[in-house]
């Protein structure tokens with residue numbers, strides 16, 4: 001059993017309280033506002049260690065920003081490539097597949113990623129105000 005550092009414990013607690021995916025930078029600010037301040041390098045190092053332990057997962061947005069959250073959150077998103085908004089979807093279509101893969105490949109699965117990209121309703125309207133009107137030129 002690996003022992004966790006105090007910084008790692010703090011990060012886990014904070015991620016649990018926040019209950020959402022957050023960037024390392026925002027997490028750093030969040031910790032400081034909760035008087036749990038630690039250096040940004042420590043935040044990155046601790047997140048990396050927790051990731052290798054299977055406690056924390058990383059989701060990378062189209063703009064390259066990495067968002068960290070606790071692994072037990074099996075949630076997927078519809079992400080708009082234009083405005084960057086994310087809609088959480090409730091179902092997980094691959095939940096059972098995980099179990100099957102674990103059996104077939106004897107691979108210890110920590111988590112999986114599944115994300116859909118496209119345009120949200122608002123951006124579809126802005127892009128093409130007269131779309132699907134069916135009127136020719």
Ligand SMILES: [Zn+2]
Pocket residue numbers: 080081082083084085119120121122123
């Ligand atoms: Zn959008």
Ligand SMILES: [Zn+2]
Pocket residue numbers: 074075076092093094095112114
């Ligand atoms: Zn899932």
